[in-house]
Amino acid sequence: MKLTGAQILLKCLEKEGVDVMFGFPGGAVIDIYDEIPKSSVEHILVRHEQGAIHAADGYARATGRVGVCLVTSGPGATNTVTGIATAYADSIPVVIFTGQVPRALIGNDAFQEVDIVGITRPCTKHNYLVQDINDLARTVKQAFYLARSGRPGPVLVDLPKDIQQQVAEFSYPEEVSMRSYKPTKNPHIGQIRKVVKLLKKAKRPLIYSGGGVITSGSHEELTWLGRKLHIPVTSTLMGLGAFPGDDELFLGMLGMHGTFAANMAVNNCDLLLAVGARFDDRVTGKVDTFAPNATIVHIDVDPTSIQKNVSVQVPLVADCKPALAALKTETEGTLDEYDWAADHKEWVEKVKGWAKEHPLTYKDDTEGIKPQYVVEKIYEITKGDAIIATEVGQNQMWAAQFYKYQRPNTLLTSGGLGTMGYGFPAAMGAQRAFPDKLVIDIAGDGSIQMCIQEMMTVVCNKLPVKIVILNNGYLGMVRQWQELFYEKNYCATCMDAQPDFVKLAEAYGAAGFRVTEKKDVEKTLREAFKVDKPVIVDIRVEKEENVYPMVPAGASLTEMLLV
Structure with missing residues (x-):
């Protein structure tokens, strides 16, 4: 079946199960827009390209699927850069299709030409400039695979106008195999057993949950681990929702604007189990004083995130879901012989005491609206x-x-x-x-x-x-x-x-x-x-109301400004 490049792109999106994309047309993508009405993929016309990439990002976060946006070349492409960097920072799977001038004009300062591949290289997981129509379907397949696998992130595909107009046989690959990209998904069983031994020894364990738990769909495993082993749980901003917010073991967010209980628990725990988090500076405060009494276990699918900001005693490179599932399997057999609740009772009561002593609150002492x-x-x-x-x-x-x-x-x-x-x-x-x-x-x-x-x-x-x-x-x-x-x-x-x-x-x-x-x-x-x-x-609302608690920049988590 011979199709134009524009038709091939739409067929690829249908094969990937894309139901909607957000975009804004222009001359460099007009051939694609000519084919959209014949496709099953819905197009939502935004009013600015930044809206398109943020909408694709929001779609991805809410569904767990890959979000898609389509924009034209030049300013259309550069208007997405802030949104691409946003998705990159938070590991959100989006694929961005940008129009480009015909190949013969690339590098000639043609109308609405920018090197969007070069511009976005620092803030994409990967990007492509398609130079052969016979590579188009394979490139789209790889883009979706890269966006959703391993540590997810944005992938950009730049499409020259003449590629969209050329004709080629359409064949969509069944699978993707990239020799240079083999993310580790399953945990090393030796490391899992080492973590279980540390959990058994710990008297003051704390689970530190990040956005990777949500991305990997491992919230049920995390909740089981916290509840069954009776371990308090704190979360990054990105991890909120992975553990039920009204559970008695949940301490709320930690860090610069984290709760008193969460920050004190980090400072006093003897084992910190970090899952799908990257020890961001807004979380750690002064790094030298972060979790000073703890053995730190770090589970993350991205090996470059481990040991980057803090020293970790037990690294565990794996997707959060199989890693937490393996921890569940290894600890399930201990539930009859080992009384986790009794062993952690004193610690949990201590943490609850901090929460009671300094709960999240505010002074509602005026007639205004807080x-x-x-x-x-x-x-x-x-x-x-x-x-x-x-x-x-x-x-x-x-x-x-x-x-x-x-x-x-x-x-x-x-x-x-x-x-x-x-x-x-x-x-x-x-x-x-x-x-x-x-x-x-x-x-x-x-x-x-x-x-x-x-x-x-x-x-x-x-x-x-x-x-x-x-x-x-x-x-x-x-x-x-x-x-x-x-x-x-x-x-x-x-x-x-x-x-x-x-x-x-x-x-x-x-x-x-x-x-x-x-x-x-x-x-x-x-x-x-x-x-x-x-x-x-x-x-x-009240004009000069402040956010508390607050850890000043460069201070340790225990140096909180309170209400």
């Missing part, structure tokens, strides 16, 4: 049964602290790169994946304006995303740092000059609500969540 109160009400109304996206900054941290995530893939947030503007288009992608789910973007008044043009996308595609703006009139997290460490020199952080978000929503054809009094928060949220179309809820 942003933490709003997040608590969102959790109370949804009972944890919603997909929450966040922007970046204070809104992100309050969403992490005061909403209890019960299941994986329900928190969509830019953890590694901290990309303002991420949450709304990510929520859009998740809503397309789950049209009947309640999807909420918890936003700040600064971040939400970075991709606000996608209001038109959600309205046109009947994607009823709910945006809840914690509107404090500032770039809140930067203002907080200015208050605490720069003598309140609020330079360039005041956002008093804002649009009327209610009128803005209505101008796009969405619904808008405004809340200025605490008594109206719950009823307005309930009303907004019932509206069957996109909604903006503008909630005027």
Whole structure:
């Protein structure tokens, strides 16, 4: 069967089971767009290419599948770079197809030509410039395989215009075999048994769970291990939802804005079992003082993540799911002969004491609306049964602290790169994946304006995303740092000059609500969540409320600033 390159691409996407891609057309991809109406792959037209890559990312996080976006050459391609770097930092499987000028013009400074392969090389897992139409199908197959396997990540495929127009026989490979890429999936049984011995010896064990647990789908194994062995669990921002947020063994998030109990547990544990986490600087604080009394076990599919930031005594290179399954198998036989609960009772009580002594809280001592109160009400109304996206900054941290995530893939947030503007288009992608789910973007008044043009996308595609703006009139997290460490020199952080978000929503054809009094928060949220179309809820919260606890930059986890 002879097809054009554009037809081959669409056939490849169908073979991969792609049901939707997010994109924006242009001259360098017009041949592909000419074929899209004949394909089973739905195309959602965004209003900016950054919206396309973030939406594909949100789709991937919510579903666990590969997200796909399609953009044109030049500025279309470069507009995706922030989103590609976002996905790369958080190990999210997305495939980005970019148009390119015809091969004969590459390097000639042609109209809308950029070296997108060179530009994105540092922030993709791999990328391709297709130079032979006979390689196209194989390249697409490899791109999807690379994006989803091992440590997932973004893969970019650059498609010259003449490749899209040429004709070739179509044959899609059944399997992928790449001699230079053989990620280790299964754990070494010797290392597993070594971990079990350490668990038996430990009196103060702690599980430190990261985004890799969610990516690998190993939340059930992690939950079994924590509960059956009676081990407290803390989580990174990216790992929230892997262990039930309301479980008595869950300590919440650790790190710069982590809970007092989690940070104290890290400082006092004698065994730290790190699963699918990379010891980011926001987690460790001062590295020299991180987990000073612990033997550290690190399970990660990416060998380059092990020993990179902290010294690890027991490295275990493997996918989290088979590794945790092997630990479950090895410890199941001990449940009758070994009383894990009794052995860890004193430690668990100590940790609970820290949580009781300094719980996550805030001073609700004014007539104004506290942003933490709003997040608590969102959790109370949804009972944890919603997909929450966040922007970046204070809104992100309050969403992490005061909403209890019960299941994986329900928190969509830019953890590694901290990309303002991420949450709304990510929520859009998740809503397309789950049209009947309640999807909420918890936003700040600064971040939400970075991709606000996608209001038109959600309205046109009947994607009823709910945006809840914690509107404090500032770039809140930067203002907080200015208050605490720069003598309140609020330079360039005041956002008093804002649009009327209610009128803005209505101008796009969405619904808008405004809340200025605490008594109206719950009823307005309930009303907004019932509206069957996109909604903006503008909630005027306390202007100078801070996120606590907070570990100052360069300090150890025990040097927390508390409420």
